[in-house]
Amino acid sequence: DIVMTQSPDSLAVSLGERATINCKSSQSVLYSSNNKNYLAWYQQKPGQPPKLLIYWASTRESGVPDRFSGSGSGTDFTLTISSLQAEDVAVYYCQQYYSTPPPLTFGGGTKVEIK
Amino acid sequence: QVQLVESGGGVVQPGRSLRLSCAASGFTFSSYGMHWVRQAPGKGLEWVAVISYDGSNKYYADSVKGRFTISRDNSKNTLYLQMNSLRAEDTAVYYCAKVPIPYYYGSGSYYDYWGQGTLVTVSS
Numbered sequence: 001d002i003v004m005t006q007s008p009d010s011l012a013v014s015l016g017e018r019a020t021i022n023c024k025s026s027q028s029v030l031y032s033s034n035n036k037n038y039l040a041w042y043q044q045k046p047g048q049p050p051k052l053l054i055y056w057a058s059t060r061e062s063g064v065p066d067r068f069s070g071s072g073s074g075t076d077f078t079l080t081i082s083s084l085q086a087e088d089v090a091v092y093y094c095q096q097y098y099s100t101p102p103p104l105t106f107g108g109g110t111k112v113e114i115k
Numbered sequence: 116q117v118q119l120v121e122s123g124g125g126v127v128q129p130g131r132s133l134r135l136s137c138a139a140s141g142f143t144f145s146s147y148g149m150h151w152v153r154q155a156p157g158k159g160l161e162w163v164a165v166i167s168y169d170g171s172n173k174y175y176a177d178s179v180k181g182r183f184t185i186s187r188d189n190s191k192n193t194l195y196l197q198m199n200s201l202r203a204e205d206t207a208v209y210y211c212a213k214v215p216i217p218y219y220y221g222s223g224s225y226y227d228y229w230g231q232g233t234l235v236t237v238s239s
Contacts, residue, residue, distance in 0.1 A: 040225035049229035
């Protein structure tokens with residue numbers, strides 16, 4: 001199984017400052033035939049289901065603010081919130097969907113708070 | 116708009132069974148693969164099972180293989196998860212989740228919509 005490791009477990013960032021979350025996969029999730037990274041990012045607020053932010057490692061879902069961006073390739077990925085807003089307080093998860101057959105796997109989550 | 120509404124959760128004793136349902140609306144259910152993902156209290160997300168759009172392809176996490184069965188009724192726009200021989204470690208909120216690409220036969224996908232979840236508690 002592909003193991004997804006997120007860091008840090010939590011971080012506190014001042015309003016308007018940058019937040020950076022890392023995600024590392026135990027093997028590459030880059031599919032060579034289409035040059036796509038099978039990596040997604042989700043945001044989960046308390047009492048709510050996860051919400052899709054980013055897919056194919058860097059494609060922002062429709063309606064997601066452009067302060068959210070994804071980058072990386074192969075085994076190392078980053079979610080960046082360029083200017084943290086109060087409504088961004090949440091837990092963020094990365095997910096690989098490269099595995100065929102499954103299992104699909106998630107990172108352990110990163111909790112983002114306001115400093 | 117897309118809606119996924121789970122039901123069927125509750126408190127159940129170890130070893131007993133439960134069937135979860137996920138009622139879908141706002142899209143052509145029969146065209147999309149569907150997944151179940153669970154989240155134990157205070158923990159992260161764990162993929163459980165996937166079913167293809169036509170029900171012919173199914174995969175399970177090792178932790179539930181042989182105990183859980185995913186199925187769908189496209190005439191009723193409903194996804195199911197039959198859970199047998201439940202264990203304490205199956206206690207979680209169970210979410211159904213939709214894949215974004217129609218007629219996608221692969222098992223790997225991200226999810227563009229999630230239900231609100233239904234809580235299953237396995238306890239004596």
